[in-house]
Amino acid sequence: MLLICYLLCFNLIFLVRFVEENTTKMLETKVISNSEVLYVGRDDGDTSPSTKALHDFQINGGGGGGLIRSWVDSMRACSPTRPKSFNNQSCWIKEHPSALNMFEEILNKSEGKQVVMFLDYDGTLSPIVDDPDRAFMSKKMRNTVRKLAKCFPTAIVSGRCREKVSSFVKLTELYYAGSHGMDIKGPEQGPKYKKENQSLLCQPATEFLPVINEVLEIRPIIKWDKGKALEFLLESLGYNNCTDVFPIYIGDDLTDEDAFKILRDKKQGLGILVSKYAKETNASYSLQEPDEVMDFLERLVDWKQLRCGA
Numbered sequence: 001m002l003l004i005c006y007l008l009c010f011n012l013i014f015l016v017r018f019v020e021e022n023t024t025k026m027l028e029t030k031v032i033s034n035s036e037v038l039y040v041g042r043d044d045g046d047t048s049p050s051t052k053a054l055h056d057f058q059i060n061g062g063g064g065g066g067l068i069r070s071w072v073d074s075m076r077a078c079s080p081t082r083p084k085s086f087n088n089q090s091c092w093i094k095e096h097p098s099a100l101n102m103f104e105e106i107l108n109k110s111e112g113k114q115v116v117m118f119l120d121y122d123g124t125l126s127p128i129v130d131d132p133d134r135a136f137m138s139k140k141m142r143n144t145v146r147k148l149a150k151c152f153p154t155a156i157v158s159g160r161c162r163e164k165v166s167s168f169v170k171l172t173e174l175y176y177a178g179s180h181g182m183d184i185k186g187p188e189q190g191p192k193y194k195k196e197n198q199s200l201l202c203q204p205a206t207e208f209l210p211v212i213n214e215v216l217e218i219r220p221i222i223k224w225d226k227g228k229a230l231e232f233l234l235e236s237l238g239y240n241n242c243t244d245v246f247p248i249y250i251g252d253d254l255t256d257e258d259a260f261k262i263l264r265d266k267k268q269g270l271g272i273l274v275s276k277y278a279k280e281t282n283a284s285y286s287l288q289e290p291d292e293v294m295d296f297l298e299r300l301v302d303w304k305q306l307r308c309g310a
Contacts, residue, residue, distance in 0.1 A: 116152060
């Protein structure tokens with residue numbers, strides 16, 4: 001009985017985060033409008049999409065709703081908050097300026113340090129689309145990421161399963177952290193940035209992977225996230241507690257906030273949020289869309305090649 005309750009709660013958490021994150025994305029990309037989202041509030045005024053999903057579950061799911069609600073509320077309190085709207089876009093831009101406009105400033109901050117790149121996939125290297133199986137990156141973006149990996153250690157950190165995101169990117173010289181960093185593997189060609197010539201593999205939540213691989217951009221409630229994946233990869237590359245490393249993390253999702261927060265708290269490197277809209281974020285800079293991400297990465301490559309005389 002305890003196992004059944006645990007599994008029921010575990011799957012409900014997936015549902016809550018799926019509704020919350022993907023409703024936000026659909027609103028931003030105008031797939032749905034605010035008028036189409038029906039919120040049912042709690043006594044404390046919560047009108048989030050996750051509350052609507054939980055309310056529907058209690059109505060349609062029968063008994064045990066009160067117990068499940070208490071579990072969900074306590075677990076959700078540990079998860080990243082939903083993005084909040086800012087009334088003044090210009091004020092937000094001043095706080096999170098364009099990484100393209102501030103490119104020279106970013107270079108100055110990274111001076112004398114080893115740049116390490118971390119990239120989300122959906123919404124960062126590829127556009128957000130209705131069908132997740134058609135979230136293809138362009139050939140130009142793939143070529144840009146290939147050149148980037150020749151200049152800097154580069155990792156893809158995604159909510160998708162590792163095999164899926166790898167099949168989209170199709171580059172063997174990258175580190176891949178799938179399922180929100182719960183399944184990490186190093187370059188197939190051998191990590192040239194590591195002293196040891198061995199493939200990196202980390203799966204801190206192996207028993208959860210089959211379930212995670214069935215729910216896009218959802219993670220279980222365990223002490224592992226994209227921030228932990230970032231720290232693990234830095235340590236694996238030999239940059240743990242180093243002052244001469246400069247991680248740059250680019251992402252658009254709520255789950256990327258864990259990585260942004262790690263960098264901000266450590267005052268090391270920087271986070272770049274990909275969004276056309278003002279959001280509450282731990283990132284230092286912003287880019288509006290994947291095309292701007294590609295421009296930023298191209299500039300990094302050009303800068304590195306110029307310094308190396310390539």
